[in-house]
Amino acid sequence: MEFKGYRRSNGSVGTRNYVGILSTVVCANEVADGISRQVRETACFMHQQGCCQTPVDIKRVNDTLIGLGRNPNLFSVLLVSLGCESTGVEEVATAISAEGKLVETVVIQDIGGAARSIAEGVLLAQAMVEEASKMERVLCPVSDIVLGLKCGSSDTTSGLAPNPALGIASDLIVEEGGTSILGEVTEFIGAEHLLAQHAKNGQIGRQILDFVKRMEDRAKSVGADIRGGQPTGGNIKGGLTTIEEKSLGAIAKAGTAPVLAVYEYGVAPQVKGLVVMDSPGREPEVLTGLAAAGCNVIAFTTGRGAPQGFPFVPVVKITGNRVTWDKLRDHMDVNVSAVMEGAETLPEAGKRIFQEILEVASGRLTKAEISGYTKAMDIYMVGPVI
């Protein structure tokens, strides 16, 4: 079983070959976007962080940008900085280039304003894209897949068809030696005992339970019932009643492979196989975390129809809700509603998702890539804005 990808000098494999335009602070987003809009084959990552935050979160911003810059789907990286932010722009640039990747930096306050910075950035990006375009896809084994698992805008169909089907696809990738990353720790609440039973050993199991407790304590610290936030108003309209019910459906997407390791947000796994990564359930933060951890493709199940992808990682949308498939066709990639109606088995649907992941990894565009619905991303913060 193989797919066609871009093999990088450090051995990792890209499923896309973009020049990444990464904004280092919320104040540089307009310039990063301005550059990316004028140069084909660039992908722009914008976020709301990088200044007036505690050192814990500034480190999180630095580490996340380093992880994103190192993602194998980026051939090279252009950092766009304002100049006065807290983000360690030089540290980020050095860490990304340490793996042999070209990194350029545009500093708006040094160059003299947005217009001049966009012009300079466009010229840099054009030259970088010219180099990137010399890369060719080569045959790669499935073991080079690093799959991100995500579900969003869930309803009761999610836990019955797309999540268990994705779990089967994830198991197939892990069996072939690939990696699968499960985030969304909030959506373990009420199902963590089942996930912990899947842990490689007791220590990993305890780490999973600790992550869940940390997330639940954080949610409870505001002194309210989390219902309405988790499950969301949309989840509730879709028939999900409690976070426990949502979680029991959500963890099905991890399949049955053992959980080999547990990582903090955005940290690249050091093992191949199924791993857990800390993250909340909201799309902008979890998609960014999966990309920073090195995912080269993401599989995203949805009930009511979550539209977004990620700027440089293809996101395959899978639904088991036939109404959503019909109404949001321009956002959906795979329809497994036949499972709900008993016309397709879960193993058949899982195999179909696995095939789709390999085809997308080989270059077939997802709906989120075609529509470019990828701009509103963010980084998961733990402390306040100060």
Add this chain to the structure above:
Amino acid sequence: MTQIKVRWKSLRKRGRKMKIDAIMIKEEDNVATALREMQPREKAVVGIDDKSIEVLIEEHIPYGHKFAVKHITKGENILKYGEIIGRATQNIASGAHAHIQNIESLRGRGDLD
């Protein structure tokens, strides 16, 4: 208390699978998920693997929402996937809509601490 008699029937007739209106994951579950919108006094065929039961629907059930497949008493755990998904805040009649109006979550309850 109206408790329905649970009589499991085979879903396969002459090798063909019967169409179901709702699905249960585990036999111990006390709620089922509707696979189509249902109205009061409809008889719902609830499938679980290759078996089924019939439940008389008592209330309007939107697509994807749950209904009780047996009488559930206030304070009783709600079971789906064979796991606890919450607790009944009032009695729930068989065939009644089982959702946020009669089920509370036991987790993430910062309001109770």
